[in-house]
Amino acid sequence: MKNFLDGIRVLDFTQYISGPYCTKLFATLGAEVLKIEKPKTGDPLRYQPPFANNTNSSETGAWFLYLNTSKKSICIDLKTPEGRDTILKLIPNIDLVVENFSPGTMKNLGLDYSTLSSINPAIVMTSISNYGQNGPYSAWKATELNLYASGGLMKITGEPDNYPLKEGAPLAQLGCGQNAFVASLGATMFAEDTGVGQYIDISIAEYGTNVMENAFMQYSYSGVEYTRVGNRGYGRAAWGIYPCADGFVGIISGPDHRWPEFASIMEREELSDPKYGTRSGRLEYADEIDALMLPWLIENKKEDIFKAGQEHGLGFAYVSTISDILEMEQLVDRSYFIEIEHPIAGNLLYPGMPIKTDLEKWVYSRSPLMGEDTKNTLSKYTSMQEQDIEDGINKGYLQ
Amino acid sequence: MTINMPLKNLRVLDLSRIWAGPYATKLLSDLGAEVIKLESLRVYDSHRGPVNPNPGIVSYPDADPGENPWNRNGWFNCLHMNKYGITLELTTPQGKETFEKLLSISDVIVENFRQGSLERLGYPYEIIRSIRPDIIYASMPAFGNTGPWKKYLAYGIGQEQLSGMAHMTGYDNEGPIKSGINHGDPITGSHAAGVILAALRYRKHTGEGMYLDVSQQESAVSLIGGELLKYQVGNEEPIRIGNKSNIYCPHNVYPSKGDDEWITIAVTDNNQWKMLLTKINSKELVKYSSYDFTSRKVNESEIDKIISDWSINYDKYELTHILQSLGIPSAPVMGAPDLFTDPHYIHRETFETVKHAEAGEHIYPGIPWKMSQTQNEIKSASPLLGEHHEQIYGDLLGLSKKQLAELLDSGTIGYKPTGSRIF
Numbered sequence: 125m126k127n128f129l130d131g132i133r134v135l136d137f138t139q140y141i142s143g144p145y146c147t148k149l150f151a152t153l154g155a156e157v158l159k160i161e162k163p164k165t166g167d168p169l170r171y172q173p174p175f176a177n178n179t180n181s182s183e184t185g186a187w188f189l190y191l192n193t194s195k196k197s198i199c200i201d202l203k204t205p206e207g208r209d210t211i212l213k214l215i216p217n218i219d220l221v222v223e224n225f226s227p228g229t230m231k232n233l234g235l236d237y238s239t240l241s242s243i244n245p246a247i248v249m250t251s252i253s254n255y256g257q258n259g260p261y262s263a264w265k266a267t268e269l270n271l272y273a274s275g276g277l278m279k280i281t282g283e284p285d286n287y288p289l290k291e292g293a294p295l296a297q298l299g300c301g302q303n304a305f306v307a308s309l310g311a312t313m314f315a316e317d318t319g320v321g322q323y324i325d326i327s328i329a330e331y332g333t334n335v336m337e338n339a340f341m342q343y344s345y346s347g348v349e350y351t352r353v354g355n356r357g358y359g360r361a362a363w364g365i366y367p368c369a370d371g372f373v374g375i376i377s378g379p380d381h382r383w384p385e386f387a388s389i390m391e392r393e394e395l396s397d398p399k400y401g402t403r404s405g406r407l408e409y410a411d412e413i414d415a416l417m418l419p420w421l422i423e424n425k426k427e428d429i430f431k432a433g434q435e436h437g438l439g440f441a442y443v444s445t446i447s448d449i450l451e452m453e454q455l456v457d458r459s460y461f462i463e464i465e466h467p468i469a470g471n472l473l474y475p476g477m478p479i480k481t482d483l484e485k486w487v488y489s490r491s492p493l494m495g496e497d498t499k500n501t502l503s504k505y506t507s508m509q510e511q512d513i514e515d516g517i518n519k520g521y522l523q
Numbered sequence: 524m525t526i527n528m529p530l531k532n533l534r535v536l537d538l539s540r541i542w543a544g545p546y547a548t549k550l551l552s553d554l555g556a557e558v559i560k561l562e563s564l565r566v567y568d569s570h571r572g573p574v575n576p577n578p579g580i581v582s583y584p585d586a587d588p589g590e591n592p593w594n595r596n597g598w599f600n601c602l603h604m605n606k607y608g609i610t611l612e613l614t615t616p617q618g619k620e621t622f623e624k625l626l627s628i629s630d631v632i633v634e635n636f637r638q639g640s641l642e643r644l645g646y647p648y649e650i651i652r653s654i655r656p657d658i659i660y661a662s663m664p665a666f667g668n669t670g671p672w673k674k675y676l677a678y679g680i681g682q683e684q685l686s687g688m689a690h691m692t693g694y695d696n697e698g699p700i701k702s703g704i705n706h707g708d709p710i711t712g713s714h715a716a717g718v719i720l721a722a723l724r725y726r727k728h729t730g731e732g733m734y735l736d737v738s739q740q741e742s743a744v745s746l747i748g749g750e751l752l753k754y755q756v757g758n759e760e761p762i763r764i765g766n767k768s769n770i771y772c773p774h775n776v777y778p779s780k781g782d783d784e785w786i787t788i789a790v791t792d793n794n795q796w797k798m799l800l801t802k803i804n805s806k807e808l809v810k811y812s813s814y815d816f817t818s819r820k821v822n823e824s825e826i827d828k829i830i831s832d833w834s835i836n837y838d839k840y841e842l843t844h845i846l847q848s849l850g851i852p853s854a855p856v857m858g859a860p861d862l863f864t865d866p867h868y869i870h871r872e873t874f875e876t877v878k879h880a881e882a883g884e885h886i887y888p889g890i891p892w893k894m895s896q897t898q899n900e901i902k903s904a905s906p907l908l909g910e911h912h913e914q915i916y917g918d919l920l921g922l923s924k925k926q927l928a929e930l931l932d933s934g935t936i937g938y939k940p941t942g943s944r945i946f
Contacts, residue, residue, distance in 0.1 A: 125728045131928050132686075145746075148553030153721050172770065174757035186756050187749035209796045237895075256893070259870040264847050267789040269766055269774060270854035278776070278787070279858040280703025282694075283891040287776050288785055290766050292691025293747040295706055296652035300891075302746070305552070307892040309720045310554040314529035314897060316724075322896035328853075334891040335709040337542065338582055341597030343859035344885045350859065355701050357680070359580075364680075365699055366691065372699050374684045382937050391543065404577055434675040439665075443699045446754040446761065449744060452685075454672040460741055462888075472755050475748035478741035479718050482734050507844055508892035 127154025127485050132312060133505075135211075135218045136160060136195065137202075139167040141268075141294050142252045142328055143224035144191035145301030146308065151194035151221075152477055152486050158218075158501055159192065159492065160211070163199040163523035166494040167192070176469035182494055183468045189491050190474060193464065197492035198501050199523035202233045207521040213506035215243045220312050222304070224252040227262045237323040247321040251306045252300060256490035266329075268294040275332015280339045283354040300331035313506060360403070361410030362386070365443060368421045373429045374441035375417065377406060383437040390420040466490040495523040528555020528897050531679040533723070536561060536629040537606065540568040542679060542705065543739055544635035544663055545602040546712025551631070551719065553890045553899050558606040559625070559915055560714040560906060562739065564934070564941045565612070567908060570599040574940050584882050593908050593940060594881040600905040601887050604877060608906025609915045610936045613644045617935045623647075624920050626654045631661065631719055635739075648734045659722045661715050667738030677739065679705025687750055693763035701717035704766045728766030772819040773799075774857060777831045779839035785856035786839040788846060790819075798849040803833050879904035909938040 125131075132155040136147040144167070151157040161167055167413055169188045176184040201207040221240060223230055230236045237249045255261040259275075272278045272290040282289035304326045315321045333340065333390070339350035357363035362377035377383060380402055387396035395416050397404050406413060421429065424440035433440025443453070450473065455461065458480070461473040469490075477486045502508050502522075516522035533556045537548045545560075545568075552558045560567055571593035572582065579586050582597045589595050611625075612618040626632065632651065634641055641647075641662070648660050662668055664678035683706055684687045689699040715737045722733045744751070750761060754799055766787070768774040772788045790796050793815055800812050808829055811822060811880055819826060834842060839855035846853040855861065875889040882904070890899055916922045916930070930936045 125725065128718075128725045130728075149717060153718070156742050174753055174759075176756040178754075184756070186752040190749040190752045216783045223825075231820070255867060256871055259867045261867040264843075264854065265791075265850060265852040266854060267768075267771065267774070267791065267852050269768070269776075269789050270787045270852050273776070273785070273787040273856040274854040276857050276859065276862050277703060279783075279785075279856050281692075282700060284775065287695060287766075287778075289692065289694065289700060290776075291688060291702055291706070292693075292761060292763065293688055293750060295688070295702075295710075296748070298746050299706075299710060299713070302710065302717065303891050306550050306554070306713060306720065307894065309717060309724075310529035311894060311897065312722055313720065314527075318527065320896055322894055324895070325893040326891065327871075330871070331891055332866075333868070333873060334888045335546075335704055335706075336859070336888065337601060337704055338598045339703055340859055340888055341601045342581045343863070344887065345584045345597045345882070346586045348581040348586070350703070352703065365684065365701055367698065372684075372689075374681050374689075376678060434672075437676070439676035439678050439681055441677055441684040443684045444687055445690055446687050446750055449685075449687055450751060450754070454670045455741065455744070457670040458667055458738070458741070460738075460744075469756070472752060475741070475745045475751055477718075477745075478714055478738050478745045480669070480736040480738075481722075483731075 127487060129153045130156035132156070132219050134158065134220045134222060135214060135219060136343065137221070137223035137225065138252065139224065140169050140297070141187070141191065142297040142301040142304070143222055144169070145298050146252065147195065147222055147306040148191050148193060149302070149305040152488070154485065154487050157195040158214070158497070159195045159197050160202070160495060161199050163201050163495065163520060166197070166199065170494070176472065177462055179468060181468060189466065189469055192491035193474060194487045194489045196493055196497035196501060197494055198498045199495035201521040203397065204521040206516060206519065208502045210502065210508070210516070210522070212243060215240055215247065217505045218244065218247060218416045219315065220308055221247060221249040222252070222308060227251070227253050227257045240320070241321055245321055246315045246319050248311045248315050248324065250304055250309060250324040250326065252304050252326050252328070253421060254327065255329050257325045268297055271296045271328045272332060274331040276336050276339070280350050280352055282352045284352045287466055288352065296328050296332050299335065300326060300328040303331060324451065356410065359407065361406040362413045362417065366417065366421050369425050371445070373421065373426050374443065374444035375433070376439045378438050382436070382438055384417050385438060388438055390417055392416050392420065443488055462488045464488060465489050498522055528899060529909055530554040530556035533557065533631070534559065534629045535631040535633060536625055538632065538634040538636070538641070539663065540635060541570055542602065542708035543711040544633050546709045547661070547663070547715040547719070548633055549602055550608065550716035552605045555897065560603055560606045560608045561625070562608070562611055562908065564610050564939070567593060567940055568599060570596065570602065571908070572596040572598065577635065584885070590941070591881060596898060600879060600882055603905035604887065604901050605899070606905055606906060607911040607915055608909065609911055610909040612935050615933065615935055617930060617933055619645065620756055621916070621920070621930065621935070623654050626651060626658070628656060628919070629658065630723070631659045633661045633663070633715070635663035637676060638668055652732060657730060657900045659719060659726065659733050659735065661719055661735040661737055663711060663715055663737040663739060665739050667741065670734040679708035682707025682739050682743040685740050686747065688743060688747060691750065691761040691763065693765070695763065695765050697763065699763065707739055707743045710746050711737065711739040714742045714745070767823065772816055772823055773826050775827050777834040779834055779837055779842060781838070784839050786834055786842050787854050787856060789852040791852060795851045799851055802845065802849060803830065805829055805833065826858060875901045877901055877904050881907060908940070909936060912936055925933050
């Protein structure tokens, strides 16, 4: 056995963000991921800018390139009877189906779980959707903005006297994709052991509610709603994002016994005043402390501030730009970035798996061109002959 | 009826603390693994809060820390349901002997200490493997176990900053803003849980265990890796644009009726735009009716202003229902009070009501998926400090009552913190 997930074959109907991150993890860990795309157009994410080499082609969208590494692309028109039949021919060779259409779409296509499991009872099918497959909001349309809001995370992000904010990155969709990977792999391993397949329903909005932590619990426990606190840690002081000479840094006042280090790091004797020595004291004098810290922060660079804190055992951080990350010494030292060649997008650096093992078993290969693997895959996993496939291409239900 | 679970008969020895590690073991527990949470009495999981907290802190039931505040903290109690809880001092010979017994019967060990801590206690991977040859050891320090920053510390909030997430988040032309939670933690936890599962599958086929060196920082960067590709192909840093979008317009949060009440609206195509205009029925907006995305984007501030003047007359749920009936993506901005009473989340049983021996009966976040065959259920609340000594040390390891008493007397295990460094 060469890779972790050797032998697992995934039929991947997903598009955009959430599902593709789930199946990217499968592919990187060695599963064979067959990405089913609509002929001619493919995954709509293919057209999301910016594009490599200013090509504005279906093959060079930045997020598409990242989310679809190590997968194969098979173009099948699911809305034609022949296209659907082709999918059904693949099903006996499939362990896991993942889809993120709006609820009901797979049923309308005649590809719902009961149809697929009647052909292959050990099959696992995972549906990722905005709000889940049932319930009053299951048909609601949504973008990341809407899901971050209804998942409870937006109300608590931003300045108290300003409007609520979403994250810049699509974290609800990506986070749900991660958890979909965990659930789908668990169920696939269960099916390998027992022959029992199943259906998994996972919701992006519910991912938000699952990671609210204390924002959820303090209301549950004491009926007091968590509020927006801007950059200041909840119920904390000297804790959050501050400006510095060349950007922004993250200051974390650690345990009380570490507080005296602040005065020496920041060269301000006043910070060692005992009234700031406890968490509650610091909270009371939060603005005073900020004023005392700022002169030193403004004079120093982000990486120097980060390291000054770390050398004193404090978990300081800094707000990295994307170019900072590409050059970060820690990431370079750990060979975190993988250079992948692509015939149209060219050579680019891709983040690798965030995990090192004593057996380096990750699969890193470029995102597939649209329909690149249609012929090979169908002749390998169905009874279709070369002529059948050519016919399908001529009729337009394959590409 | 007990149904089989994907991870039935799988034992996880969980030394992890705070959130990243506990979220990983929560997900494994959600798949049916037996998770034994091991804490030190001196340095217990700091999510349990201080030994002597000030009264009035709202993370405790009714803002009352009570007699044993470490058992009543919501931060901790939402992350450890279904797990067993034991204490053990790994610094004493008796503690080490007991720890090694636990290791020998565990399939997985998880820790997110500061890098090298377990090694300094005498347990590098080589020793752990010599005790349990096929063990899967997931070590999750902030920056991984190698490299110039390996000794550095970071919390979830630091990971939002060091991954580029904070850089991309904020109001127009203003500074970066942290999220309301610490995204870095669950992101790392989920990556770790997934790869632990994959390693278990690998072990099943080969008999080999494995060491997994999980970097929390890399975890956050990997999740938003598309941004790194974007930068390389476009040579432009992301800019902070509030809730706006580069591909949809209008796309923002708008005030609704009430104090700090809001609705999000995202118009993703021209047809939705026409539908929205019909509904708003504003003379000022008529001139924009034929505008496509690009021309709407040019006039975004004015369009947002007109929508805000209109939305504020509606209840956020009422308006969402109206907009959804027109096919326009929209949703209320929900706070915890909304979530707890929301008909959709109630219908789906998204949250669980759980009775905790010292905290009482409350609502908790549940299992983040629904499985048709192997859906787990919440059978027990998060463990009190040392709650399961008898089950784990007695029933599982077979220690006698006398041996247990000796462990208690020597302070190797216990029920009350002994001088905590928790802040």
